[in-house]
Amino acid sequence: MEEKLALMIEAARKSNERALAKLISHVEDRKPGWKDIMKAIYAETGRTCVIGVTGSPGAGKSSLVGEFAKQLGDMGYTIGIIAVDPSSPFSGGAVLGDRIRMRDISTYKNIFIRSMATRGMLGGLCQAARDVVRIMDFAGRDIVIIETVGVGQDEIEVVSASDYVVLVTYPGGGDSVQAIKAGVMEIADIFVVNKCDRGGADVIVSEISAMLDLSTETTEEIPPVIKVSAFTKEGIDKLMEILSEFIQKKNEGSHYQKEHIRQEVMSILETEMVTLIKEKISSNGNMEKELKLILSGKSDPYSVADELIKRFAVIKNPKQKRKGDFQ
Ligand SMILES: Nc1nc2c(ncn2[C@@H]2O[C@H](COP(=O)(O)OP(=O)(O)OP(=O)(O)O)[C@@H](O)[C@H]2O)c(=O)[nH]1
Ligand SMILES: [Mg+2]
Numbered sequence: 001m002e003e004k005l006a007l008m009i010e011a012a013r014k015s016n017e018r019a020l021a022k023l024i025s026h027v028e029d030r031k032p033g034w035k036d037i038m039k040a041i042y043a044e045t046g047r048t049c050v051i052g053v054t055g056s057p058g059a060g061k062s063s064l065v066g067e068f069a070k071q072l073g074d075m076g077y078t079i080g081i082i083a084v085d086p087s088s089p090f091s092g093g094a095v096l097g098d099r100i101r102m103r104d105i106s107t108y109k110n111i112f113i114r115s116m117a118t119r120g121m122l123g124g125l126c127q128a129a130r131d132v133v134r135i136m137d138f139a140g141r142d143i144v145i146i147e148t149v150g151v152g153q154d155e156i157e158v159v160s161a162s163d164y165v166v167l168v169t170y171p172g173g174g175d176s177v178q179a180i181k182a183g184v185m186e187i188a189d190i191f192v193v194n195k196c197d198r199g200g201a202d203v204i205v206s207e208i209s210a211m212l213d214l215s216t217e218t219t220e221e222i223p224p225v226i227k228v229s230a231f232t233k234e235g236i237d238k239l240m241e242i243l244s245e246f247i248q249k250k251n252e253g254s255h256y257q258k259e260h261i262r263q264e265v266m267s268i269l270e271t272e273m274v275t276l277i278k279e280k281i282s283s284n285g286n287m288e289k290e291l292k293l294i295l296s297g298k299s300d301p302y303s304v305a306d307e308l309i310k311r312f313a314v315i316k317n318p319k320q321k322r323k324g325d326f327q
Contacts, residue, residue: 001036009040012139015078017112020139024114027131038131041138048080048137049250051243052159053147054184055168060194061147063230064168064239069145071240073110077143077247080136081113082129084148084158112141118154126157127267143247156183161260164189164246169208171200185215189223190242196227196234273313280312 008026011019027034053061062083069079114132118125133144146162148155159165167188172195191212193204208225216222224242228235281287290307293299 001040002033005033005037009037012135013044015140020112020135021114023139024132024135027135028116028128038134041134045134045137048133048141049143049164049247050133050162051143051145051246052162052165053145053168054149054155054159054165055192056170057149059168059170060230061149061168064166064192064194064228065145065147067230067233067236068240068243069111070108071236072143072243073108075244077110078141079111080133080139080141080144081111082132082136082144082146083113083115084125084129084146084155085115085117112136118148124267124271125154126161127264127271129158130161130264130267153183156187159184160187161263163250164243166190166192166243168192168194169204170195171198171204185211189246190239191223191225192239193225193227194230197229197232201227277308277312281308 005026008019008023012023023037027037053065055061065081069081073079114136116125116129116132129146133146136144146158148158165184165188167184167190169191170193191208193201193208195201205225205227209222212222212225226235226238226242228239230236287304287308290299290304294301294304
């Protein structure tokens with residue numbers, strides 16, 4: 001490994017925030033040596049408790065994350081926050097709002113904040129988030145909180161890779177309970193109804209509880225549903241109590257671990273395979289020959305895809321490599 005990278009790792013190990021930020025950028029941008037960094041730090045990770053916070057836009061996720069990050073910081077934990085920005089042009093205002101709210105807490109010495117775009121993440125958003133979590137973990141963050149708007153499949157995947165998932169909703173958010181995306185409901189470990197200072201929260205709490213009663217198997221534990229207000233701080237104590245239990249449980253060993261690792265290896269494989277095949281294709285005439293065959297009616301996209309997979313991704317006998325096979 002390059003000496004510069006080794007030095008960066010060494011400084012991040014000692015919790016140097018500049019080195020931590022640089023290391024994250026290096027890996028996020030997939031600069032040369034990124035994988036060596038991840039390999040080098042892996043053995044020293046796995047300690048951090050990862051809390052995913054998701055929910056409808058404007059539910060108060062950032063306000064709540066700010067609140068419990070401060071409290072956890074005061075309890076002596078070091079915190080990393082990953083704010084996954086909705087990079088859609090429609091939510092430009094929300095991103096700015098996030099930054100302002102996040103700025104309030106970024107002056108806390110125990111809190112390190114990192115924003116992440118949802119688009120254009122090399123290697124996929126979920127893997128990028130996992131990598132950032134892991135680097136923060138290596139740099140000694142006890143707790144990493146990931147905030148995402150629970151709208152896209154990618155984002156659901158991001159939170160599902162967390163140890164615990166907090167789902168935030170609020171009264172007045174339209175058809176709030178119906179708005180909870182299928183797929184998020186199942187992965188939530190706690191349901192938080194925010195903005196209870198406004199009224200109407202009890203109705204949402206009962207609706208969610210009724211829904212959980214119906215959908216949860218009798219052998220499963222029903223996740224808690226609590227109402228809070230990031231403004232008046234009502235219910236925040238209860239929320240902190242539950243989060244502390246999560247953190248405690250994580251320290252005793254997470255049952256998700258094996259499944260998470262399986263998913264991670266699959267996701268790394270998927271992106272690496274696609275990258276490799278793309279490279280092979282572009283250095284082998286960029287499919288010009290095959291495209292001509294399709295255009296002239298002599299082949300079709302399905303057969304070409306099959307043929308390219310055979311040619312570039314399947315090594316039948318590694319000793320007899322053909323030209324164009326993976327090296
Ligand atoms: N009345 C009331 N308003 C709140 C509460 N918490 C947050 N808000 C307001 O709700 C709006 C959205 O809050 P955010 O914390 O940015 O919500 P978010 O879920 O992070 O929003 P996005 O990241 O844009 O999806 C802001 O105007 C907050 O001031 C609360 O407990 N009560
Ligand atoms: Mg937010």
